[in-house]
Amino acid sequence: MYMSIDERAITPIDAAEWFKHRSYDHAQFSDVEELGRRKREQNLKVSIVLPCRNVADTVGGIIDEVLAVNDRAPMGAPLVDQILAVDADSEDGTMEVAARHGAEAYSENELLSHYGGAHGKGDAMWRSLSVATGDLVMFADADTRDFEPQFIYGTLGPILSVPQVRFVKGAFRRPFKSSETVEQDGGGRVTELTTKPLFNLFYPELTGFVQPLAGEFVGDRDLFTSIPFLTGYAVETGIMIDVMKKVGLGAMAQVDLGTRQNRHQPLRDLSRMSYSVVRAVARRLREDGRLDQAREHNLPEQLFQFSDYRHAVATPDGLQLQEYVEELVERPPINDVLRVG
Numbered sequence: 001m002y003m004s005i006d007e008r009a010i011t012p013i014d015a016a017e018w019f020k021h022r023s024y025d026h027a028q029f030s031d032v033e034e035l036g037r038r039k040r041e042q043n044l045k046v047s048i049v050l051p052c053r054n055v056a057d058t059v060g061g062i063i064d065e066v067l068a069v070n071d072r073a074p075m076g077a078p079l080v081d082q083i084l085a086v087d088a089d090s091e092d093g094t095m096e097v098a099a100r101h102g103a104e105a106y107s108e109n110e111l112l113s114h115y116g117g118a119h120g121k122g123d124a125m126w127r128s129l130s131v132a133t134g135d136l137v138m139f140a141d142a143d144t145r146d147f148e149p150q151f152i153y154g155t156l157g158p159i160l161s162v163p164q165v166r167f168v169k170g171a172f173r174r175p176f177k178s179s180e181t182v183e184q185d186g187g188g189r190v191t192e193l194t195t196k197p198l199f200n201l202f203y204p205e206l207t208g209f210v211q212p213l214a215g216e217f218v219g220d221r222d223l224f225t226s227i228p229f230l231t232g233y234a235v236e237t238g239i240m241i242d243v244m245k246k247v248g249l250g251a252m253a254q255v256d257l258g259t260r261q262n263r264h265q266p267l268r269d270l271s272r273m274s275y276s277v278v279r280a281v282a283r284r285l286r287e288d289g290r291l292d293q294a295r296e297h298n299l300p301e302q303l304f305q306f307s308d309y310r311h312a313v314a315t316p317d318g319l320q321l322q323e324y325v326e327e328l329v330e331r332p333p334i335n336d337v338l339r340v341g
């Protein structure tokens with residue numbers, strides 16, 4: 001039990017400060033033997049959860065990669081002790097593939113079944129906590145084509161090596177591949193167009209995260225079991241906000257995992273995904289009484305006029321936090337102006 005999670009001093013730190021001290025690179029943790037020893041010293045077990053919906057073509061390779069990393073760890077100290085695939089009753093044979101490659105495969109609907117049928121990705125992740133036994137729980141999307149070993153050791157690296165760190169989010173470049181071209185950073189459109197602008201406005205502490213919606217992250221089981229989970233695609237947004245409230249930004253980290261290519265959904269499907277993110281943020285704001293405040297114009301005027309836009313990005317030279325000054329001025333109805341003249 002991490003007794004200190006609730007009591008841990010929550011020191012509010014600025015996103016730029018945080019970015020400097022809590023951004024890591026997977027290469028810092030490539031000594032898998034050393035990482036395995038650290039894990040053994042701390043007597044920690046690790047579960048990895050793969051939420052799956054029609055990923056028969058990718059999930060097997062990901063499980064193989066996890067097992068290959070385990071083979072590089074010291075005898076008796078694998079990095080990952082339990083591999084869980086939590087499947088949306090996919091019709092493409094995902095469950096069978098996952099089980100054949102060595103995962104414990106569950107239907108999301110059979111876990112905590114008294115809650116009825118599962119509501120999307122977030123619900124599957126939440127239900128997986130009822131069967132995840134590790135002290136640390138790592139999540140990873142199961143639709144990644146180029147799943148590399150560093151996705152495992154890179155994500156686990158900071159949490160196994162830096163005592164203050166209790167939550168680690170993956171960061172990466174996301175190319176956008178169309179039939180003819182590859183645009184190096186064209187992926188992650190919901191993140192760029194919805195999450196980052198919303199965080200800039202309402203949760204500036206979180207603006208240092210390059211991929212706040214990444215499905216690759218790890219945290220203490222005690223942490224994940226003590227926060228609510230939003231269902232569907234709202235889950236990552238909710239976790240970011242709730243983890244920050246629970247353990248503070250200083251206990252969160254990000255790690256550059258390189259490049260990640262996954263399936264791209266059509267733009268019109270992203271609109272709904274975007275809406276999930278907006279709803280997650282609105283829900284938290286309402287709970288904190290901040291939506292009403294905004295309506296009463298109690299937010300500082302300055303926020304509406306001058307606002308630095310912080311943009312965390314992964315580049316060929318590593319992670320960077322760029323800052324732009326965005327001025328938003330409201331002109332009065334021009335009738336009012338012209339009438340005066």
Ligand SMILES: Nc1nc2c(ncn2[C@@H]2O[C@H](COP(=O)(O)OP(=O)(O)OP(=O)(O)O)[C@@H](O)[C@H]2O)c(=O)[nH]1
Pocket residue numbers: 050051052053054055086087088108119120121124140141142143188215262263264265
């Ligand atoms: N169990 C379960 N898994 C899901 C569900 N929806 C999505 N997933 C899985 O969750 C992971 C991420 O879902 P995606 O739909 O790829 O979402 P995304 O990666 O944010 O979106 P893209 O950028 O379009 O890939 C994948 O492994 C999916 O198979 C669901 O309803 N239930």
Ligand SMILES: [Mg+2]
Pocket residue numbers: 141143262263
């Ligand atoms: Mg995906």
